[in-house]
Amino acid sequence: MATLQLKNVIKEFGDTHVIKGVDLEVKDREFVVFVGPSGCGKSTLLRMIAGLESASDGDIVIDGKRMNNIGPAERGLAMVFQSYALYPHMTVEDNMGFSLRLAGVSKAERKEKVLDAARILQLENLLDRKPKALSGGQRQRVAIGRAIVRNPSIFLFDEPLSNLDAALRVQMRVELARLHEELDATMIYVTHDQIEAMTMADKIVVLQGGVVEQVGSPMELYHHPRNRFVAGFIGSPTMNFLPVDFQDANADGVQVTLPGGQDCRVPVNGEELTAGARLELGIRPEHLSLDDNGPMSGRIQVIERLGGATSLYVQMDHGMITVVADGDIEHKVGDTIHYGFESFRGHLFREDGLALESLQRHPLTAIDRQANRAPTDSGDNP
Amino acid sequence: MNHSTLKRFAIGLLAWVIAFIIFFPIFWMVLTGFKTEVDAVSDPSLIFTPTLDSYAEVQQRADYFKFAWNSVIVSFGSTILALLIAIPSAYSMAFMPTKRTKGTLLWMLSTKMLPPVGVLVPIYLLFRDTGLLDTRTGLVIVYTLMNLPIVVWMLYTFFKDLPRDILEAGRMDGASTLQEVLYLLMPLTLPGIASTGLLSVILSWNEAFWSLNLTTSQAAPLTAYIASFSSPEGLFWAKLSAASTMAIAPILVFGWLTQKQMVRGLTFGAVK
DSSP states (O other): OOOEEEEEEEEEETTEEEEEEEEEEEOTTOEEEEEOSTTSSHHHHHHHHHTSSOOSEEEEEETTEEOTTSOTGGGTEEEEOTTOOOOTTSOHHHHHHHHHHHTTOOHHHHHHHHHHHHHHTTOGGGTTOOGGGSOHHHHHHHHHHHHHHTOOSEEEEESTTTTSOHHHHHHHHHHHHHHHHHHTOEEEEEESOHHHHHHHOSEEEEEETTEEEEEEOHHHHHHSOSBHHHHHHSSSSOOEEEEEEEEEEETTEEEEEOTTSOEEEEOBOOTTOOTTOEEEEEEOGGGOEEOTTOSEEEEEEEEEEOSSEEEEEEEETTEEEEEEEETTOOOOTTOEEEEEOOGGGOEEEOTTSBBOOBSSOOGGGGSOGGGGSOOOSSOOOO | OOHHHHHHHHHHHHHHHHHHHHHHHHHHHHHHHTSOHHHHHHOOOSOOOOOOHHHHHHHHHSOHHHHHHHHHHHHHHHHHHHHHHHHHHHHHHHHSOOTTHHHHHHHHHHGGGSOGGGGHHHHHHHHHHHTOTTOHHHHHHHHHHHHHHHHHHHHHHHHHTSOHHHHHHHHHTTOOHHHIIIIIIHHHTHHHHHHHHHHHHHHHHHOOHHHHHHOSSSSOOHHHHHHTTTSTTSOOHHHHHHHHHHHHHHHHHHHHHHHHHHHHHHTTTTTO
C-alpha cells in the first residue's frame, strides 16, 4: 500500500515562487508522470516529495501520514537521479547494498537482497565492477537496483533516461514499464519528454510555471486537453492553432469560419460564448488529411520524410501549419495542397487559453492503462 | 631539427634553468654544511675536502631530535586539528550555502592579509596569561588558526566539485550527516583532503615568526633551532648551513615522497 497526497504544496526560494500550490492524489501502484518544459518545477516537486527540499507550505502526505518534517530516508521512498549518482568509489554490489549497510543489515542478508535485485535487472555479472567501468545503460540499471533494494513504498525517478542515447532510451522505457508490472509499486516519474510520459504513465501531471495545468490519463490529455498549453505540449509534432471567427453555438456544437472562408461546426460546448468572441481552432497535424476539396490550402515550405509518415510544413495566409501525411506522398516543396479534417477532431480555445469542453468524450479516455495489460491472476487492483 | 622539436628543446632548457635557479640556494646550503668554517667564508668553490665537523658541533650544542620532535608534533597536530574543524565547515559551505557564505570565505581569507606582527602583542599577552607560552599546545593552536582559512578554502573548492546528487543519494539511502561525510564525502575527495593536509604540514613546519616569538626552549621547533645558530658569536656559515640542512631535510623528503599526491590534489578539479 503506498499512496501520496499533495495538499496545496508551495515552494518559495526567497521571492521566487517555484511551486504555486499543487494538489495531487497518487493512488497505490499508479505510475504517475510529471511532465513540463524545463523550469516548470517538476523536479523541485519531486525533490519535495523525496524530502530533499522542504515545502514552504502545504502538506505532503504518504500513506496517510504527514511527512513534511520527516527526513528523506524515513519516508520510505527511493529515488533514481538523472545523473545516476552512483557512489564512484564503491562496487556495484556496495552501491546497491549501501542503504542496507547503513541500516545495519547483516552481510549475508545484504548480499541476498542485492542479488535478488541484480537478478531482476540482469546485473549479476557486474556486481564487482566500479561504476566507471559500466556503460550508461548499466549505470542506469544499477541506480534502479539501488532503489529496488530499499524496497520502497514509492519509487521516484528524476529524468532517468535523459542521459541515454535514443535507442537505449526506448529499451529502458520498455524495461521500466516491465519493472512497474513486476514490482507492482507506486512510481512517480519526472520527464520533459512527452513520449516517455505518454507511453509509461497511468496518469500524467502537466506542469507549467509551478502550476498543475492538467492531470489525466495520456489519452485524456491527448483528446481532451484542458487548455492551449496542454494541447500544444502533448502530441508530436505539436498541435496547429488557427484563428477562427465565431458564428453561433447550439446543441450540436460551435460554428466557426476557417481562415479559408469555409464554415465548420466543432462539437464542443459553446453555451457561454457571446457574439464576437475570439476563438482559436486547434487541430493536430495527424488529424489533417490531404483532400483536393478540403477547406484549407497552402504552399509546402519544408518536407520531412520519416519513411512511414511525412511531415509537411505548409505556409498559409496567417502562418505556418504542420500536416502529417502518408509516407508515400509525392508532393514537392512549392506545391500547393488542399486539406481538411473531421470536425470532431477540432478543439476550440477561448481567448484566455481554456478549451471549450467536448460534447462527447473520446472512447479511449475511459480505458486506462490497466486495461492494456494482460489480466493478472489476482486481479486485485481496486 | 624542425620547428616543434626546437621549441620543445627551448622550453625544456628554460625549465631546467628556472629549476636550477630555484634549487641552487638549497644546493649551496647543503654543500656549505660539509665545509669547514674557513672554507665556508673564503672559498666559494665546488672542490673542497668534505667534513662532518659542523654537524658534530651543531649536535653538541643543541639536541636536534628534541627540536625535530617538536616540529613533527606541532605541524601534524595543527594539521589534524585544522582538518577536523575545516571539513565540517567546508562541507556546510559547499553543500548548504547561505547568502553569507561567500562573504565569510572572503573574510577568512582576508585575515591572511594582516601582518602577523600586528597581533603579536595581544597574542603574546594572552599566551602569557593562560600559560601557553613555550608549550606545544600553544603552537598547535596558533598554527591551526593560521592555516585554517587556507585549509577551509581548499577543501571548499574540492567539495564543491563533488556532484550534489551523490550526497543526496546517500541521504535517500539513509545516511546521517556524519555518515555522509565519512562514507561518501571523505573517500571521494581524499586526494583533495590529502593535498590540503600536506600543504598545511609544510606551512606549519616552515613557520618561523610565531615559533620564534612564542617559544624559548621546551616547545621550540626546528625553525627556532636554525635561528639559534644565526647570531650569538657572529655568523658561522658552515654550522648554520648544517643546522638548516638538518631542519629542512625531513620536510624535503616528505614533500618528495608525497609530490604525486600533492600535484594530483592540486589539479583535482581541473582535470576531472
